[in-house]
Amino acid sequence: MELKSLKNLILSCNSFNGSFPTPDLITLGRLELLDLSRNYFNGSIPQNLGKLSYLKALYLAGNLFKGSLPVPGLCELRRLQVLDISHNRLEGTLPSCLSNLTSLKVLDVHDNLLSGSITPHLIPSQKFLQFIDISKNVFEGSFSFSSMFNHSKLEVIVLGGTTNKLQIDNDNQAGNGIPLFQLKVLQLSNCSMKNAPLFLLNQHRLIWVDISHNKLSGAIPSWLLQNNTDLKFLNLRNNSFTGKLDPFPQHPLSSMVHMDASYNHIDGHLPKDLGIVLPNLQYLNLSYNFFKGELPSSVGAMRKLLLLDLSFNNLSGKLPNELVKNCTDLGVLKLNNNNFRGDFFSTHFNLSDLRALELGNNEFTGGLMTKEEFYAEMRIFDVSNNKMTGKIPNGIDAKVLLLQSNSFEGQIPCEGFFNAQVVDISHNFLSGQAPSCLISKAFSYVKLLNLRDNRLSGNIPAEISFFPSLRILLLGNNRFNGLIPRQLCQLRDISIMDLSNNFFSGSIPSCLSNVSFGNYFSYSWGNLTFSYWNIRHEDGYSDLYPLVRLYDFTSFWDNVKLEDHLLSFKGNILSYMSGLDLSCNNLTGAIPQSLGKLFSIRALNLSHNHLTGHIPVSLSNLSQIESLDFSYNNLSGRIPSELVDLNFLAVFS
Template identity: 45%
Template sequence: MLTGYKDRLQVDAQYPKWINLSFQFKALILSDLSLSSIPQFLFYQQKLRVIDLSHNKLKEKFPIWLLQNNSNLKFMNLRNNSFVGQLYLPSYAIGNMVWLDLSNNHFTGKLLEDFGDKLLGLQYLNLSQNQFEGTLPSSLGKIRDLVNLDLAFNFFLGEVPNELLVGCSKLEHLRLSHNRFNGQFFSSEFNLSSLFQLELNNNEFTGSLLNVNLETLNILDVSNNYLRGPIPAWANKVSWLISMRNNSFEGQFPCQQPMSASLLFMDLSHNFLFGPLPSCIDFTNIVDIHLEGNKFTGLLQDFLPNSSSCLSVLNLRDNSLSGVIPNLIGTFLNLKLLLLGKNHLKGSIPKTLCLLKNISIMDLSSNSLSGTIPSCFQNLTFGVMEKHNETLEQDQLQIMNEFIDENHIYGDLIKKNLDLVIDIEAIGLNEIYLVDKNRGRSYKGSILNFMSALDMSCNDLTGEIPQELEKFTQIRALNLSHNHFTGSIPVTLSKLSKIESLDLCCNNLSGNIPPELTNLNFLEVFNVSYNNLSGQIPKKGQFSTFEESSYEGNQFLSELPLEKGCTTNIETPHFESLASDATKGKWYEVDLPAFHACFFPAYVVFFLLIVSLLYINPHWLKRPLHFILNINYLLNLALFNILSR
């Protein structure tokens, strides 16, 4: 047995002298050693049961000889290398192989039709993050003991073979996400009743979920497909993660019984769901709730609990919710993202929102909120989270797996390779939509950790913009446009040192634009159009790059910038300088020495060409002479007729 992790063991590509080539290893783990080629001494090994070359820099074809030389090989891990080419297997069945991980490489081509026939004993197969293509072979359905199948992030296409969905009844983890699969996955013959984890997201699957019952699921992700119909009753029994984002599900969410208390993540956004918000959600452990882009109605206070210590993301944008923002939201002390924009909310902004010390993105836009911005908003930091909250974040889930070995010799040795770490960000969850820098965009994954924004646009807010907003030193985007704010633009906004987008348009602001704002070095978008501003526009720094549209609608502002594309006074000097450099005079002046040098040789060549042609065939000379005589005769005849009159 030989092991080496993270450069604790140095291995030469040439076989080391201290290795006796007659010595046979049973387990060899050379993981994370920056190997650039497979060590030569492996060619002489014939009794290997465990081989782990993962997390290296190996760039060659699949080492089929390892399988041919070691008939007892059970565990093979080559993940996170740079293996290339098509995956070829020996011509015979490999009966002892239980665990095969080739993920995160550069394998290409189709899987062989007899792929499943040669690996009938597999329990774990991971081919994810490669470049495999084509349809799946139906022989995969013959691997009856398969427990984990991961084909995510490839270019597979077509329908999933029915043999797989019927024959692999022991499957617990199935990942087909980020491919090009289509057709109906949940057929009437679907027989995967033991599934723990099912990820089908980012494909082109159709049909509904009514034909199956998957109450055993802890993880379900069918987002970004073409699924339709009602959400089945078993969906509210999913224990950890449920994502149905961006499909065509319709109707009300089934709430015949409470959802699981262990649910961490829920995303039903961008469907056609209606009725009241799901009242059966258990807020005990849930971290993220995304219900954006549906037709939910009702009052927020009927949906939210009295408090929640875990909730980090509450996304209810683009629905038809009504009523006021309830005060109890202020009790969700770990809330980082609060998105209530594009609803029918009214009333004032509750001061309890000032208790959300960990908030980084707040969207209250496109409602009917009135009153002023509470001065206690200075207590919010937008992007600077308190340290105590870091321990509460649940970004990963770990699933323990067991390497089945009859003698239990290698289980502890390779245990680190058997734990399936599920990264919430990696499976496409936690995505939000914001209007930022004058255009809408989606933010997802780790980028959300660096984004901070406050959007109160398109409401009926009044009063002055609070001076206390200077406390938002980490904020990236601030949008107060389309309200009824009065007074001047606070000079204190110049302290928003990280801001990239500042939109104050369509209000009743007056006074000048503070020149101190030119100190905002990261500002890319600035809009104060349609106010009552006056005075000069700052010209320093990036303010000289903002277009006229950023200032229009302020009739007392002076020295508006020219629109980009107006070239009347810019291009003329440019062309003059080009003419001066090229000719040192007028454009039509001719360089006489150059003209003579080109003209006279050309004239001589043309003359000699004519003489040569006439010398070769003298009869050609008669034709032009005959033509000249005819012309002369016609001219004389015409002259005679004129004189005779």
Template identity: 45%
Template sequence: MWSGAIPPSIMALHSLRALSLSFNMFNGSLPNPGLCELKRLQELDLSQNNFEGTFPPCLNNLTSLKLLDISDNLFSKTLSSDLIQSLPLSLEFIDICHNNFQGLFSFSSIGNYSKLEVFMLTGYNDRLQVDAQYPKWINLLFQFKALILSDLSLNSIPQFLFYQQKLRVIDLSHNKLKEKFPIWLLQNNSNLKFMNLRNNSFVGELYLPSYEIRNMVWLDLSNNHFTGKLLEDFGDKLLGLQYLNLSQNQFEGALPSSLGNMRDLVYLDLAFNFFSREVPNELLVRCCKLKHLRLSYNRFNGQFFSSKFNLSTLFHLELNNNEFTGSLLNVKLETLEILDVSDNYFKGPIPTWANQVSWLISMRNNSFEGQFPCQQPMSTLLLFLDLSHNFLFGPLPSCIDFTSIVEIHLEGNKFTGLLQNFLPNFSSSLSVLNLRENSLSGVIPDLIGTFINLKLLILGKNHLKGSIPKTLCLLENISIMDLSSNSLSGTIPSCFQNLTFGVMKNDGETLVQDQLQILNEFTDENHIYGHLIKKNLDLVVDIMAVGLNEIYLVDKNRGSSYKGSILNFMSTLDMSCNDLTGEIPQELEKFTQIRALNLSHNQLTGSIPVTLSRLSMIESLDLCCNNLSGNIPPELTNLNFLEIFNVSYNNLSGQIPKKGQFSTFEESSYEGNQFLFEPSLEKCCITNIKTPHLESLASNVTKGKWYEVDLLAFRACFFPTYVIFFLLIVSLLYINPHWLKVPLYFISNINYLLNLSFFNKLSC
């Protein structure tokens, strides 16, 4: 591989007809006017380097030049009309894709290139735009055979395409086209082999010409807004199709049985639509060349693996997130590299051929039962294994090869046994180990500390016991650790300060990526796009990657499943619901990037460390149901991202902070602490015991001051009551006059005593 500048000695080769410097590391600007001295040059390929600046205007002197490929470089100048028109008119092939060009490109600038057959241009960060319109008085002389205009923010199909009759390849992907399917492109170009309209906003139903489209090999309409059902004769009109991608649209209804007539089909992707009913048997029996089949995220049902299933050469099979039923015992797929049947209704034992799948196995959320078949070792190339949320039992699979495996998800089953009998002594590849919600017993083995690249360790909801091994402190790349709901005892190791719980990098996304490459299907006869260099138009399209992380965590007081890129922003330590003792280590202050810390439901003692105020990124802190004492450090109010804070049911005392985020926390965050009080109340305890007096007082406080009286209501009640009472007394005395003597006698005695007291004072 060459690097640096282009050797000047090449410029002395005046008779040179073809020059290819592709796939090197040349950099700097192009020699000027060095290349322009090669007057007989017909083909110049500078692709896949690090050239920058712009190409020399003097290339116009190369009057014999037919092929120019400067793709995949760092050219960044404005792609002006003058710059384009400086190229020789003899060009037949121009590829300027994957650079940093900017400005506005107009097709009128190449209108005079009558020999031009291949033109490739892609944008970069919306810096380059294409003028789809052109003045009608300009006569565009070219007739393209291949046109690629990708990622250019096009909002309408270029007008000149209405007059193109020789197209074999058309790529308008990753733009902003919002119109109906351009059926006229098929009608005007009978030799069209490749059509890519991916990632636009095409709408409406998908209509095809009334006749068979014989030459079409590749059709990609994915990630648009197509609706309705596929035509019943869809497959009959595209009999020669090898690649069909209709994923991420809004198609609905049953698949037409005519798809089974597409006998040359190699890749079929119908994922992320609303297709329903059973997959037609014709597709599963006749399309024997299928290697890649994606039906995930639809509403298909019925038995997919019937007795007539005949797709024995599949490499890639994704059926996840449908309603398929039945078992996998009726078929034998020994060539599979990717198998995803998750989130369906499959049941029965896992077939023995499953452990020969070489890249990815995902069977989560089904009803598989029994033990995993380990009659023979699993593939040494296996990267991803997900058997979670089934009814598997017995010991953990002993046939897993830890040589290259990256993720293991076995949670939500009934696996038993000792963890140390399952794990190897060392693993340099394992990144995710999820064994949550099983019946594993014994201690956490020390050898986990040798898994140097482990980022997610999920062991919650098992029957593990013993102390937390200090070897876990060696997991310097850990981001999520869940040891909750076990019977772990002892103290929290202070060496946890070595764990930074940093946010994951480049994880949580996709694990396995596949590619499909159909060579030389789109080049003209005898490599017309390159006489000497033989520049083939090899089109490689990435298949949607599979193998997303899906992790169940209790975070912010609720249990949720997290999947995909969201895991990139999570970092959690959960040791709740154990029997841990001792104090919270001061060293936890080193977790500056952690988002959630849960130490609840243990037997921790001592005070809440002030150093927890240094967890600047924390969003959830749960310390409830322990034996913590002392006050709540006011320094914790500096945690600006804190959404959940719970210290209930401890022995805390003192004043509750009411600054910053702490002003939003409810009383339930502090209940069960008899000596905590609000700042506004003088040592009024926050407790779960509520007396009627306090409840009445609290009720009155919410309505106003307790001593305030409504005078209007008081008068309305008092005077009628007074009148009724007076009339009642008068009536009683009238009925029985004898009762009147009693009060009169009482008054007479009082009067006698007062007079006697008065005369006694006078006599003194």
């Protein structure tokens, strides 16, 4: 079939592979648009690409192309308006002949391995260029914005990225002139900047500004809000801004939907009219600062909020009723590590769409929400280290459920925990037996179960063997009794088991040698890492498309890593992340020879029991052991000299 008159060829988002289909495409001499993006093409981009002389748009993003850019083939495409070769493995320098592409509007080379310096002659002629993204490469040297001041149509500049070594010339000297462009998008994250570029004072049409992860200091640039009334997205995260959120704009900024000033040194009170000035905000992150005082009631005016993160500040007082009553779209609320007080689940509470609630390390009182439907879609539920009371309700559930260090009492409920991966209800006043009805029906996905420091009693239910995913089991400091059930030996993937400070009797089950204690788990806590909030939100950014055609704006995103929650577990076997603690019980009999098969265990504590007999020579096979404690028993005989060969043993008692 003759296709010599074909103008547009779009093969994007398929599973094509192999090298660039040169023989077939070169015959399409009238081709104006070629889109091979998001496939599996590999190899190099061919030199004879220049034969497609009518080409106006070339999209090769999201493939496996490697090698250097084809010179002069690429630079022969004098009609080219869009060049998108992002998300590949291209290396080498940008060819200087790119400056000859005088019709170019979009230049996107981000997320490659391109290197060298960015000199003014590499930037195409100032006549038409609207979009340039060179981020996430390995460029080095300095980059001057003044070299682009004559690009009157420029709207999008994206630099930086964690791999670039570019030093931004801030052009903060008088006489550098005023740019002819008015930007819509400026992304300068990870650029090692110490000062914001002075030309920003002359920008009034900005929609998206990201200057996060730099070394910026001084007062927060609130003038960005005042000068750009159409601003939607402002990211100041991880800098060294100080002072107060002052002067705060006096007029409503109805366009703003995303503001992140977290990980700075901002202090003072939050503006009283915060919610009135930012009524349509959907994402607000002010965490890891030094804000103090009470949360203003105007926050209740931000009725479209999806995420509010005020964690790790010095905020105090009761929460305004307007927040828990009016912000009904909230999906993520993080208030942990402050000094808030009062009954969170008050009669005004109306936040039914929460997916992540983090209230840990405050002074909240009162009981938990009793409506089961409230927990139906919950991912993170953290009320740890507060002053909450009452019983744990039926139906409580979340992937991460942290209730530790409160004053909860009564029995563990028989319904709930069906989706739980991390359950910590330690350091409370829970009593009664661990309900077998619960264990037999729930905990299918649980990886960490911490019931330490309660008043639980009775036997460990035999149904505990139904925990197929369990990695960490912490039952210490309770009143459990009876024999250590052999069903524990079926939990082969356990890395840490703590049964200390209880009333267990009888002998140590020899079958515990079947448990991995770190062998299978490999200490990789990353296996327990999961994201709990990912919103793809493009509404409101359509005015930037198709110019910013590959931006997906997945900015409402957060990660919870289990190691963050494990930091509170100090001492004993937990500090080794692999171990067995049976200390402070009433165990009798000999130490099983089979424990010498625990080749990956790092801590073994059998102290404060009534064990008799010799220390087995087989324990010299514990090649990874770092702590071994057999003190306060009735052991006899000699200490095996072979234990000297344990290279990692640091503590032996």
